[in-house]
Amino acid sequence: MNINEILIKEFKLKEYQIENAIKLIDEGNTIPFIARYRKEMTGEMSDTQLRDLFERLTYLRNLESRKEDIMRLIDEQGKLTEEIEKSLEKAKTLQEAEDIYAPYKQKKRTRATIAKERGLEPLALMLLLSKNIDLEKEAFAFVNEENDVLDIQTAIEGAKDIVAEQMSDDADIRKYIREYGLNHGLISSKAKNEEDSVYKMYYDFSESIKDILPHRTLAINRGEKEDFLSVKIVLDDQTMIDEIAKRYTGAQNEGNENILFEIAQDSYKRLIFPSIERELRNHLTEIAQERAIKVFGQNLNGLLLQPPIKEQVVMGFDPAFRTGCKIAIVDKNGKLLDFTTVYPTEPQNKIEESKKILKNMINKYNVDIISIGNGTASRESERFVAEMISEMDRNVSYVIVNEAGASVYSASKLANEEHPDINVSIRGAISIARRLQDPMAELVKIDPKSIGVGQYQHDVNEKRLTEVLDGVVEDSVNKIGVDVNTASYSLLEHVAGISSSVAKNIVIYRDENGEFNDINDLKNVKRLGPAAFKQSAGFIRIPESNNPLDNTGVHPESYEACLGLLDKLGYSLNDVKNGNLEDIDSRVKKYGISKLSDELKSGEATLKDIIDEIKKPGRDIRDSGIKPVLRTDIMKLEDLENDMILTGTVRNVVDFGAFIDIGIKNDGLVHISQISKKRIKNVSDVLTVGDIVNVRVIGIDLEKGKVSLSLKNVPQNKETEAI
Template sequence: MSQTLIKKIAGEFSISKDVAQKIIQLFIDGATVPFIARYRKETTGGMSGEVLREYYNRWQYLVDLEKRRGAILSILKGIPELPKEVFQSIQRAQTKSELEDIYAPYKSIRQSKADLAIEQGLMEFAIQLWSRGNGQAKALYQTLSPRFKKPVSFAETIVGAQEIIIERLSQNTLLINACKQWLFKDGQLVSRVLRGKKESGEKFRDYFDYQEAVQKIPSHRLLALFRGKKESILKLSIEPLSSALPYSLQKVELLTPIGFPLIKEGAISKEKFAWLEKAWLQTLQSKIENDILSDLKNKAERGAIDVFQANLRDLLMAAPAGSKRTLALDPGFRNGVKWAAIDEQGRLLDSGVIFPHPPQNQERRARESITQVLQHFEIEWAVVGNGTASRETEAFVKQVIAEQELSCQCVVVSEAGASVYSASKVAIEEFPDLDVTIRGAISIARRFQDPLAELVKIDPQAIGVGQYQHDVKANRLKQALSDVVEDCVNAVGVDLNLASASLLSYVAGLTERLAQNIVALRDQLGEFTSRDQIKKVKGIGDKAFEQCAGFLRIRNGHEPLDASSVHPESYTLVKQMANSVGMDVASLIGNQTALAKLGQSSSFGGSLAYTYTDIINELAKPGRDPRPEFQYAQFDATISSISDLYSGMTLEGVITNVAAFGAFVDIGVHQDGLVHISQLANRFVKDPRDEVKVGEVVKVEVLEVDEKRKRIALKRVTS
């Protein structure tokens, strides 16, 4: 384990080298982020899962960086007469992109004009010309030309030396970084529409003639600009405010070509600065412009991924309605309303299709069918997907409930991603004999009961809570979203006897194959009665058991602690705690008096202080769910389409997506409205997520309605 790497990461995270090394060793030994965050707090000092995730990613980056550095150094050692400054620059490089920039000139098999000049023996002339200046060129030529490897005219010598100086100057990483910092600080990102693309690129009209300071442009605007560039509508460039290079670049260490001796001079001559201007125009400007555009794109992608991760976390951690008998209705006009009734555990009771709306207008038959389902299965909640005909279907169901005086409630919920699930391999394996539309209705019902357990079956990118997600690198986004799902699943915990293989696969230490093996053994046993039985699952050894056991719950099993987040490795400690107050473990659970006494005791804890505290908190409320209480929006019954809206009206809605520029709200008209960031609060808001989150119920005022463009401008109403 590299001590340099450990020292670096310890400094970045403000921890000791000893702690840094121990955390890295946990990762090397196969420990997962959720496990370390929950059960190794003594090692990390109570580091949060979010920080640990950053730590892990940074460690992986630094490991990859060192591997690449070593590989490049091995290659370059085979190149004769390579300037020692190149090796020094490689050793100093702090990022992969910086490393690749240094290596780039040496991995091309095509010779540059400077390479050809060096082969002619012009390097010494170029060095002396740089040192003494153009006024000595004739004298230098007369002295050095006999040493050239072949005859070269004076004019050709000057051109060749110029190529060497400009190339070597452009390879000075200190100069490159200084130019990049200057252009990033003072540059403007300029966007122009390409010739003949105004009509086809109408959606990018705002950026046809646009510029904004590089360091101020937000991520969402960057992604829009890069999409316009990708679609060949816009041309992007980075332009300095002034065409003149800044005098801050007049430093000896910056204005020294790679492989040239450092010239000790009080001030940089105008002649040398002229060389910089030539290098800027010929090579540096385009290279640095591309570098900055690449950095901006990476920044924009990080911003988009951060937004997506935050929204997905809110959606997955949304309040579950719980174990309620549920009827889900996937609305539609021509193809009817598909329905599915499920029991408290999410098992399908019955399903079908009704046609209460035009063009069939079979309202009486549909009313009879739904009445029978609601009564026969004692349905507690009727949930309607928010797609086409949702408000009409909601009104229909509410009328049935009212007429029959049933103790059932009706609510409209998001159906984003349900169609993706219904056609997926998971859905087909689960319900091979059902129509794809019925599978979608089942997904809507289960999502209402437990959003997390159902949404893990759907590709996160299909859920619809991202910002310019299709402009982000797919692999990078997939890994980031997978991390969020893993963190959420392990934060809540999983019922071992109810969880699907999809849900189990996100438990720390488990894979898809191990999850399927768990389900297979569960089917064989009927149900698990203890965590120890997990060890009998094919493929689960000591390490996998260590990682997953604490996140798997068994209700009403042989061991009371199996229903809690207390890890089996701490069962002995819990028994000692119970004995110290004269109780057994079952009696200690939930006993606030005994737990308060233990909390004040100095007999336990010590080196396990974090674990001891967590155990007491868990025993006070075993298996507690960190998710909030269930709530839902009450849509205005008189509003069903965008044409029903008018400025000034106040409505209740639910946040469906949060972006850097504001929040989208479902107000029940099949078209989400936008609360711009400036309308989220009666004060300046830097980040919309400081005010709202996905799934939150809010009150809004309609500011403006544009039916033609299907745009609804809203203002959040705060009391």
């Protein structure tokens, strides 16, 4: 098996791209570093492509290793043949390799192994290799009290069990039935009782295995786990049995067709189908889980890359009923200024008292925005806040933010380190305030699984979910870059090449020695060696540095090329610092990018990135995104009318649609069929968490508190006009 050739074909890439990408990965380079600073080597492969390649490479290497193990294990039994070697060579999946190994695998005692122990294997071979066998007559010779074969029937049943297991272990038969199931099988669910539940649509449900949508698979699995549903795979059993019998009958055992058909029936129903059913269910679950994990990752990416609200004093408002609403005010840099608890909601309803307290705090600290968490009592709190700010002379607005994971952060070790003297309940309000100022810096403090922007995330493989989400966080953080003089260690540990311990050492060094003034100061940090510096330096920002390149995404290894570029184009580092590169594109065009590349001995892709970076030192790519919707009033469900056009924020994207916050108690749903005039396969191809969109109301259910929305034929802002 040539792994490189397989990857070239599957990824539709050139040989040099695959070879170089594998070489870079094997050398220990991180995915963000390869994607950003080795574009010439990989042909500008994206971080997503590189992660997909790495996963597939790992699988194929594991497959190759397992094939070698299987070959060795069979050879040790003295049963390795040229045919087995060829079959293993052709195996494209771990499952196919395991099927080939199945007949030689050490088994627990089965009916067949017991029969073999009793010396009945020759009788089984007669069934397969002799014509017109008189089974009872032949079986009589195997009756033996010492072998615990007490009568003819015991001998016959033992022989049949041996043949049945041989049929079950036949790799070709298993492959045929598995592929038949994938292409023609059904998954069916029935209600275990008629009790009303969220699984009602699956009480009498059937769909083809190849067509079932991933979120339905996960819903069925959960319904089965919660004992609402009984689930099974449906195949054409007779076709399967006929196929097995056909493969085991022929000229060599003419006359034994009836008994072999009977054995095929037993083998299929008792051994093969239960195993294949598990495999097909597992296959569907794996596909569904991968899809759910991908959706979660895309949503998390959107949440992390939401534009920050900078230079604003924010009041964090953590809503609650009985225990009161927790309030925290942070300055423009996220530093805690003050906190309190008020009781404007049920059961206390101390509305006027709460208004007085908060108005005084707003005026005292010049609060610009109130950030309200979207959890329990959110809309009741929003109503209170809207009424309060309408009574004030100050220009104050509010916004609803996703508070998922705030309670997890509040009780975490990190929160205790950041706010050791602050009550756990208040820490959540601090997080809610900071999420508006810098969503990414705050959200990286929380386990990604606790950020509720997925579908069925609690039903997927936890290890796999963690791997993917950690990759999403790493890619997002490195796309933005990190100010090494202000970042927490929880943010720094996501920079490429920096471990958790090194991140803490950076903060310790900063505390002991003051701010970093030069990128090379990083080399003085304990345990931050040359390899870590190489991987991380391009993603670190030092706004205070005398060298403006330290506040860009230009890697230190390219500083010399950058200086040469500036010199050839008639610029200096001061021009970079002062933003005097307005006509750099025209000068590059006039000089010629190819000529610059040759003279500076730097790749064109790298030079283009350098040019983009030095145009705007310290730039934040998130700033070009759509800012959150700031509100000053509140809307109730009863205020809505069909065909009303509203502006909302995408809170969650799932396979069947997107949930939009339009300022009422519950998020409205845009079904996938209402997203675009064109047919779309994946909602995430069009919408991302954090997007601001205009929607039209197409359905209102006052009783259930639900709203149906549409994006079709609704004018959008420039950023979303592609919809």
